[in-house]
Amino acid sequence: MQVDFSRNHFELFGLPIQFDLDSPALEQTYRALQSQVHPDRFANLSQAEQRASMQWSTRINEAYQTLRSPLKRAQYVLQLQGIDALAEQNTSMPGDFLMQQIEWREAIQSARLTADAVALQSLEDELNHGARTLRDGLTRQLDTEHDYPRAAEAVRKLKFMDKLVEEIHDAFEALDS
Structure with a gap:
């Protein structure tokens, strides 16, 4: 073998x-x-x-x-094209997404502090919807348009959104304990 x-x-x-x-x-x-x-x-x-x-x-x-894993698969397709979407020198993000990140983080923190499970669920739903939209875009960007810079940006956004969903899951666990 x-x-x-x-x-x-x-x-x-x-x-x-x-x-x-x-x-x-x-x-x-x-x-x-x-x-x-x-x-x-x-x-x-x-x-x-x-x-x-x-x-x-x-x-x-x-x-x-x-x-x-859609995120890992997208990273891998980009890697095969010689692009490291998560490289330290490749961190640019649109200003509106940076502002949205801040809003999401503040909302998670607020929901955690007030033990607001409904708000956490709403945030998770919003993030999951956004992630689905980005994954749909990745199909087009990677497979049809071969727009690797936009795909790399989408991967960075997805990575961040996945981390936020993990934070929300941690907050749910803290509420349950």
């Missing part, structure tokens, strides 16, 4: 390099690949073959985790 790390994640799963992917095909291929290389199947073989199985299994898991 030879681990071919030169194949990108999409090639590994036999999928076209694009943001919009066939999720059932990804799931089916993942299960098939894992059943072929799972370390338990190689328990009676040499240490080298067991090690290779573990490397393949790890590689398949990493690729799967990247492709099944």
Whole structure:
């Protein structure tokens, strides 16, 4: 068993390099690949073959985790184009989005302080709606228009919105305890 790390994640799963992917095909291929290389199947073989199985299994898991997450998948498509959307030197954001970030953070903080679960849920719904809109835009920007600068900006926005949703989940947990 030879681990071919030169194949990108999409090639590994036999999928076209694009943001919009066939999720059932990804799931089916993942299960098939894992059943072929799972370390338990190689328990009676040499240490080298067991090690290779573990490397393949790890590689398949990493690729799967990247492709099944819309944010990670978008980052990866951009990376294949030589663009690091989250690089430190690549942090510019439109002023209106920066203002929106401040408003969201203040609203989360206020809802947390007042233990307002309804406000937290409303904020989460708003962020999820915005994230869906950005993901829809990524399909167009990455797969059709090949507008990588706009896609990179959308990835940065999504990353921030995901962090805010995590903060909201933390706030919900704090309310429950």
